[in-house]
Amino acid sequence: MKVNTAEFIISAVASAQYPQDALPEIALAGRSNVGKSSFINRMLNRKNIARTSSRPGKTQTLNFFKINEQFYFVDVPGYGFARVSKTEKEKWGKMIEEYFVGRDPLRAVVQLVDLRHPPTADDKAMYEFLKFYHIPVVIVATKADKISKGQLQKHQKIVKETLGLQSGDSIVLFSSETGQGKDEAWKQLLAQIKR
């Protein structure tokens, strides 16, 4: 996949601010700090077009990036960050639901999980939420660079089993550090964008 242009368009907190050009959208989902923004940067060959941080809770709004004038990546605030008040969690829930449920241009969600650890209860709930609303999902198991080659298959199996991955849903082993899995991730995403 050749990325010719990648442009930050808008940081949105409500549907009135979403782009209106009806281009297909691919959104990210996953725990705070799992590597959603890093995934976008690696896929686009940009260092920090999507802002990253070693501290969880960096992304706070829905950030739309337009690629090759053809589709969007939508960076999304993470879930499961303990040091967040109940009011903030409710605000997050409302924003996420407003976007994920009934956003017409949304073609698929990349759900990131950390390959090093079994998916959390929040990860499972997110996967079930996407399934419930029939939103196509691509599971990306990231931070694969932290796992030795010999352990990759074992970790992949744990992710699949813990999530209860349905047949037909793909899982891509990925690393934003090394670029591992990038071609496979593009292949999966382009199939959804061109649908």
Ligand code: GTP
């Ligand atoms: P929020 O915006 O808080 O929801 O987090 P996020 O999911 O966008 O995570 P972000 O991309 O900001 O990355 C969090 C931290 O993990 C940063 O320190 C990244 O450098 C690191 N990181 C992300 N992906 C990888 C990876 O594939 N391998 C390694 N080793 N580190 C990674």
Ligand code: MG
């Ligand atoms: Mg982020």
